[in-house]
Every structure is written in C-alpha cells, then in structure tokens.
Amino acid sequence: MTGLDAIRGNGAWIETSDGNRYLDLAAGIATCNLGHSHPAVIAAVLHQMEQVIHLGGVCGHRPMYDLADRLAGITPDSIERFLFSTTGSEANEAALRVARAATGRTGVVCFRGSFHGRTQGALAATTSKAAFRMGLGSGGAHVAPFPRPDELGISEQEAAAHALGELDQLHRHQLAPEETACYVIEPVQGQGGCHPAGADFLAGLRERADQHGALLIFDEIQTGMGRTGEWFAAQTYGVDPDVITMAKAIGGGFPLSSLGARAEVMDAMRPGDHGSTFGGNPVSCAAALAGIDAMEAEDLPAHARELGAAALARLGDLADRHPQLSARGLGLMIGVEVLDPDAREADPTLAAAIESAVREEGVLLIRSGPDGNVIRVLPPLVITDDELDMALGAIEKAAEAACRGGSRD
Numbered sequence: 452m453t454g455l456d457a458i459r460g461n462g463a464w465i466e467t468s469d470g471n472r473y474l475d476l477a478a479g480i481a482t483c484n485l486g487h488s489h490p491a492v493i494a495a496v497l498h499q500m501e502q503v504i505h506l507g508g509v510c511g512h513r514p515m516y517d518l519a520d521r522l523a524g525i526t527p528d529s530i531e532r533f534l535f536s537t538t539g540s541e542a543n544e545a546a547l548r549v550a551r552a553a554t555g556r557t558g559v560v561c562f563r564g565s566f567h568g569r570t571q572g573a574l575a576a577t578t579s580k581a582a583f584r585m586g587l588g589s590g591g592a593h594v595a596p597f598p599r600p601d602e603l604g605i606s607e608q609e610a611a612a613h614a615l616g617e618l619d620q621l622h623r624h625q626l627a628p629e630e631t632a633c634y635v636i637e638p639v640q641g642q643g644g645c646h647p648a649g650a651d652f653l654a655g656l657r658e659r660a661d662q663h664g665a666l667l668i669f670d671e672i673q674t675g676m677g678r679t680g681e682w683f684a685a686q687t688y689g690v691d692p693d694v695i696t697m698a699k700a701i702g703g704g705f706p707l708s709s710l711g712a713r714a715e716v717m718d719a720m721r722p723g724d725h726g727s728t729f730g731g732n733p734v735s736c737a738a739a740l741a742g743i744d745a746m747e748a749e750d751l752p753a754h755a756r757e758l759g760a761a762a763l764a765r766l767g768d769l770a771d772r773h774p775q776l777s778a779r780g781l782g783l784m785i786g787v788e789v790l791d792p793d794a795r796e797a798d799p800t801l802a803a804a805i806e807s808a809v810r811e812e813g814v815l816l817i818r819s820g821p822d823g824n825v826i827r828v829l830p831p832l833v834i835t836d837d838e839l840d841m842a843l844g845a846i847e848k849a850a851e852a853a854c855r856g857g858s859r860d
C-alpha cells in the first residue's frame with residue numbers, strides 16, 4: 452500500500468484525497484491497462500446492469516459466451532476452451548486441478564521467484580516471498596531455477612541452458628518426468644522482480660513438456676492483455692502453452708479471471724467438477740468485452756510494444772550511468788533493479804528513496820522483488836508519449852540524485 456487514498460481516476464491519472472494528482476505507473480498492479488474509468492467500459496457496465504447483474508452459474512448468458520469467443524480470437528492458437536472465475540489465484544487453482552485431471556499425475560514444477568497467488572495451491576507454487584509460504588512447507592510443488600542472466604553475469608541463452616539443465620536434474624533426482632503434471636510459469640515474473648523468462652527458456656520448457664507428457668501452463672495474469680507488446684507474452688515469445696491463466700486487466704477493471712486450455716485438456720473436467728459463485732459474472736464479462744474492443748481499437752498491444760522499447764532503452768541508458776541500477780523488461784512491464792554495487796546486494800533503501808522522490812514529482816510507482824529493490828514501471832497502456840516522458844524524466848531526476856547522494860542519510 453502506498454498510504455494514499457484515491458478519490459478519482461481518469462486515464463493514466465489518479466486524484467487523491469489530499470488534493471494531489473499522480474501519474475499512475477502502477478495501474479492497479481498491471482490491471483488498469485485501459486486506464487481508469489474508460490468510457491467504453493462504463494457504458495457497457497451500465498447497460499449490463501440494467502439487463503442482469505448476477506446469475507451464479509445457474510444460467511448461462513450472452514456476455515460470457517461472447518467473451519469466450521473473443522478470447523479464442525486473441526489468445527494463442529493452442530487455447531480453445533475457457534472457464535471463468537474471479538481472481539487470479541482462483542484461475543491458477545483451477546489450472547492445477549485441470550492439469551492433474553488431464554494427466555492423471557500430481558507433480559507440479561514452478562520456478563524460483565514465482566508468484567501465482569495467495570490461496571493454498573497457488574501459494575504452494577509461489578516462491579517470491581518467504582512470508583507468503585509461512586507454514587506451508589513445500590506444499591507439493593517442486594521449485595526449479597528461473598533464468599537469471601543479470602545475476603549470473605551470463606547471456607540470456609546461457610542462462611536458459613543453465614536453468615533447463617537444472618530442471619533436467621530435478622527430474623533425475625526429485626520428480627520423475629512421468630510423475631509431472633505440469634510446469635507453471637510467468638513468462639515475465641512480476642512480483643519476483645520483473646524477470647523475463649526469454650524465448651529460449653520457454654521453448655525449452657515446451658520441448659520438455661512435449662517429451663514428458665506434461666502440460667505447460669503460462670500464468671499470464673500480469674503479462675496478458677497487451678502488456679508485453681502482443682495480447683499475450685506467449686505470442687511475444689512465440690511459444691504456445693497448453694493452459695493459460697488470465698486475470699487483472701481482462702475485466703477492464705472489474706473482478707474477472709479465466710483459465711484457457713486446449714480442448715482435450717479442458718475436457719478432462721466434467722460438467723460440475725469445478726465452479727465459482729461470481730465466476731463469469733455478467734457485468735464483469737460485459738466490461739471485459741468492451742475493454743477488449745477498446746484495446747483493439749486503440750491498438751494498445753502495439754502501443755505497449757513501441758513505448759516499452761523506448762522506455763527500456765532510456766532506463767538502460769540511466770543504468771549505464773549508475774552502477775547501482777540495471778533495467779530489464781518486456782513491453783510496458785519494466786523493472787529497474789537497485790543494488791549496492793560493491794556488495795552486489797539488493798539495496799531496498801536506495802530503491803525506496805527513489806520511489807518517494809519520484810512521488811514528490813507527482814508520479815506513482817511501486818516496487819517488487821523478494822527484497823523490494825526493483826522499481827516497477829507498469830503504466831496503463833493508454834499512457835501517452837508525453838505522459839511517459841514526464842514519468843521517465845521524474846525517475847531519471849530522482850535516481851540521479853539518490854545514486855549521487857546514496858540512500859543512507
């Protein structure tokens with residue numbers, strides 16, 4: 452929490468109860484891709500509320516059927532069937548159930564630094580924060596390394612080969628391939644510190660999933676809906692998953708999540724095997740449909756790709772001038788990691804100093820990473836060139852001052 456109370460949001464801006472306005476680089480943690488209070492979403496929601504608000508799975512309804520069709524058109528080609536729920540955690544719980552039902556196996560492999568949610572199954576596959584796992588033990592999920600080229604000082608290809616080699620060792624010593632139901636991965640880790648998995652690593656996972664008869668699950672709850680420069684990061688990377696989970700931006704700001712899967716995978720669940728009272732709520736589905744139309748009309752995935760590439764280059768230049776900083780990301784999902792350059796250790800104090808100096812300039816951002824030392828740039832995708840220019844200028848100014856002065860005053 453930032454400690455701010457918002458009273459109004461419009462486009463990429465938030466107005467707070469203390470009378471300030473902030474350019475929002477958090478976007479409800481990658482949820483408000485369309486910005487705040489998009490008129491198309493408001494109109495669709497008002498209309499739907501006059502038709503029917505809630506059905507709770509007792510009856511089907513047009514907005515849900517239309518949304519499934521619409522998602523089939525924008526998700527990777529492999530994804531054909533959809534199940535609707537309310538939160539990201541719930542979609543991931545469903546993904547694990549579906550994977551176990553479809554393979555008849557129980558083993559789950561997740562990747563170090565992952566965040567898949569705060570419910571028990573999703574938590575078991577979450578390693579980005581020790582506190583999240585308190586009392587859960589291993590929870591039945593096996594943890595393999597996620598490629599970390601920066602940390603190891605090696606290339607993306609070398610880091611992929613290293614992490615895949617470790618996964619092969621995990622299969623050799625801990626979890627046999629024939630016991631493995633699925634690999635579950637964020638194509639770009641969010642909470643873990645904004646780490647892109649890279650195309651080579653995801654292709655290597657695809658190969659192993661095919662070879663071992665396991666399913667590849669992409670958690671696109673944060674990377675989806677245009678954020679990484681295509682509708683989904685699977686398309687940015689050119690790797691098709693068997694199962695995809697979506698939430699956050701899918702509902703245009705309304706609570707909605709979805710699990711998409713190959714038909715034969717979803718067919719492993721029989722009618723009545725799974726459900727959720729508010730899953731596929733008509734108002735949320737109507738908001739989602741209007742949101743997807745607006746994103747398409749405004750070509751937001753391409754906008755994210757172009758602005759994201761320019762922003763990453765600019766933040767990369769900033770990092771080149773300061774040994775404390777490094778920048779990485781994909782599309783408009785960018786992280787600036789802050790380290791103590793001598794100890795090569797996380798410097799959350801310096802990161803916090805930059806965050807609060809940026810806030811003084813009227814720009815709202817948040818941090819991530821297990822040590823809270825990664826500054827996140829996650830603006831609404833409707834942000835304009837000028838707005839992003841202002842935000843990056845504020846980050847540059849704050850970082851230059853903080854890195855020159857140090858944080859320990």
Ligand SMILES: Cc1ncc(COP(=O)(O)O)c(C=O)c1O
Nearest residue numbers: 538539540566567568641672673
């Ligand atoms: C990649 C990812 N998966 C799952 C979740 C959990 O979603 P929710 O908070 O809606 O349960 C999040 C939330 O931040 C996320 O970023």
